[in-house]
Amino acid sequence: MRGLIYKELYLSRKQWIMGGALIAGFILLELLVMFSFRYGNLADISGKESSVDVCFTLFSILVCIAAYAVFESDNGGIEADFKAKWNLYGYTLPVSEYKLAAVKTGRIAAGFLTGTAISLLNYLVLLGVTGRGFEKVYIYASLAIGLIFLLVACIVIPLTYRFKNEKISYGILAIVYAAVMWGISSYMADFQKKFTEAHPDMDEFASDEEMFRALAADMKAFTAHWGWALPLMISAVIAVSYLFTVRMIRKRVM
């Protein structure tokens, strides 16, 4: 198994080095901008506080997305295994299907941790440069982004073992995504309809603001009530993905 982990690391190293360099360059750029807000040309602009707010949020989210995208996705690894006929060779090695699948799933989990560490580090750097106080919401947002990437990878890995082609896997994922988005937009439309019916006298802008406030309160209540189920659901998705991957490897797709 050690050898297979080494293979994954070796084959990913170019993508990780290039991605890592890109993220480092971006962090350097954000530092320059943030230092400029504090000591340089941007320190004297009007509305500086709101600009710093926007930049702070933007930089932390962008670095977070980039880190997860670089480290947490398979990026054609399984498809490359098929093209190189490595999968065929893999079936002749003294390694169980459980371990073959664990290497792929483990790589994604390790990518999640790496992405989280980079996001957290970037957040702390931004805090240090701006002198702002710690806010948990950024950590939650970062974890939520990481979990989305994790779920995407959990769907794509077994599908790619099944279809030998990442494009097909992402095509199926797009259908799932469309279904989820349809569900969310239906819920939002329904919520808006009910809210408008309940508050017929509110003007348009006040109504929107109130509605979002109510929606946020609803989501908070939902999270407080069902939040415990989220780690379970994520664990279940990873477990299902892993077991489905084992099943696909057992089928000896070539």
Next chain:
Amino acid sequence: MSEYTNAIEINGITKRYDGFTLDNVSFNVARGSIMGFIGQNGAGKSTTINTVLNIIKPDDGDVKIFGLDNRTDELEIKQQLSAVFDELPFHDVLNANALNNILKGVFEGWSSETYFEYLDRFQLPRKKKFGQFSKGMKMKLQIAAALSHGAKLLVMDEATTGLDPVVRNEILDIFLDFLQDEDHSILMSSHITTDLEKVADSVTFIDRGRILLTGFKDDILESHGLLKCTRRDFKDIEPEDFVSARVTDFGAEVMVSDRRAAAKKYGGAVIDSATLEEIMLFYVNREKKEWR
């Protein structure tokens, strides 16, 4: 594992596909020998080999390797088995050093020393990416990897196909070296019968998913012969005495499977030795109209 007499025992394996059936295939590869597995393209060689390697699950039958079941004892068997394919199954961006690091973490018996000795012997570079290797280099690399973890059994699927005669000879010599240890065995599929004629101890012919002939190579070569006669004399030969015949305007070539008996029965007829290729051709073509 040390008590087995056959490195591989294939018992009645059957695999049905749309348009092709591997039909009740059975043969053994004796410990310490090379078995040549001969057949034309699409005859069922790769399906049989992939079944031996437990890559394909048969609908029926079973395979024993070193006396163990190839499905239930798969991991134990695969520590002692090496597979070599017609194409390099490693990523183009890998190099020989990286492959060493990968495989030493996979095989318990991996020896980096042996592996690098083979690389030096084959004059293979350690840092060059496999994508830049020639076909011959790729095959040598696969063999170097296959022989570096103390495998007792090599299973090769068309490993010498597409290689020039010099490289093929070099590789065949390595196989003979490998067989110096009496515990080592090789199952080697090929449609290049001259290679098998050089190194194989026994051969198995397969055609359209069925085994035509299996046995010691020398016995098969000794028992088969090519009887040459005129068209008129051919009419006197009884159909049960020959495998098939090629009749032209100039005469007839008849493949007999019992050379001595044929020589006795048809005294005066010239019976030449047959090569494995000729034997394969006469068996494979025996149902064709142009052949009798």
